[in-house]
Amino acid sequence: MFRAFLLKASEGRSAPDFSLKSLAGSPGRTDLIARCIISALYSTKGPRKDSRLTLVLEGSPDPPVTVTFEGSIMESVPKSEVGAAKMLFDALSGIKIRGVKMERKSFERAVAEMREQQLPIFYLHEEGEDSRGVSFGKDSAFILGDQKGLDPQSEHLLDGLKAKRVSLGPYPYLASHCITIVQSELDLLEKR
Ligand SMILES: C[S@@+](CC[C@H](N)C(=O)[O-])C[C@H]1O[C@@H](n2cnc3c(N)ncnc32)[C@H](O)[C@@H]1O
Known part of the structure; x- marks a missing residue:
């Protein structure tokens, strides 16, 4: 089951101007973004080939920018927050990384492209329908x-x-935890 995740990072820096030494301390919440990269794409067996993550970076200095991580063609995925943030930093610096693409694209455009790819779109929301009652298709976007x-x-x-709107449980979880929960739920569905 293919999964496309989209994180709308309202403060995510749109240029490589954040500090890798203080991810949580510098503006942009790059710590949160780095955790999402790991949750969506890292596995001990190598990059998750069934997953894609699109970050819509809407923070200063020049938004919007999207960075897409395509697990099916990435060569490796860092497992540390600093490593994941460095990959993002490099992509924003224009360094070519296999499977990682930076584009000038808004949230609206990124969502429209998901529709064009015929992906059913699920909005992860605490008050949505219980995920365990939702039927997910072969391919889904979250x-x-x-x-x-x-x-x-x-x-x-x-x-x-x-x-x-799909709920993963009655508490507000971290975005990266939500990605991990979705990965786990779909992995279990696939095994049945
Ligand atoms: C840290 S939460 C946002 C919390 C924020 N204060 C709010 O009230 O929306 C980050 C994102 O994770 C997703 N999320 C968090 N908890 C969820 C849950 N129980 N079910 C589904 N999605 C959830 C939502 O997409 C949410 O916007």
């Missing part, structure tokens, strides 16, 4: 907010597209 959640305009866009 949209997540950052520490602030999704803004009303983005929610409006997703509602307009009839993206189903």
Whole structure:
């Protein structure tokens, strides 16, 4: 089952100007973003070939920028936050990394492309429908907010597209934990 994750990082830096020495301390919440990269793509057996992560970086200095990590063609995925942040830093610096692509694309455009790829879109939301009652197809797209959640305009866009709101449990979890939960649930479904 293919999974495309999209994290809307409202403060994620849109240039390689964050400190790798203080991911949580410098603006942009690169620590959160780095954890999402690891959760979506890392496995001890190598990059998850069934997964893609798109980061929509909406923070200063020049948003929006998207960085997409395509597990099926990546050669390796770091397992440390600093390593994942360094990969993002390099991609934003224009360094070519197999399977990692930087583009100038808005959240709206990134979502539209998911639709064009015929991916059913699920919006991960604490108050959505219990994920265990939802039937996921062969391929699915999952949209997540950052520490602030999704803004009303983005929610409006997703509602307009009839993206189903799916809950992973009754607590607000970290975005990276949500990705791990989805990975686990789909892995278990696939094994049945
Ligand atoms: C740290 S949470 C955001 C918390 C934020 N204060 C809010 O109220 O939305 C980050 C993202 O993870 C996803 N998320 C968190 N808990 C969830 C849950 N129980 N079920 C589904 N998605 C969840 C949502 O997409 C959320 O925007």
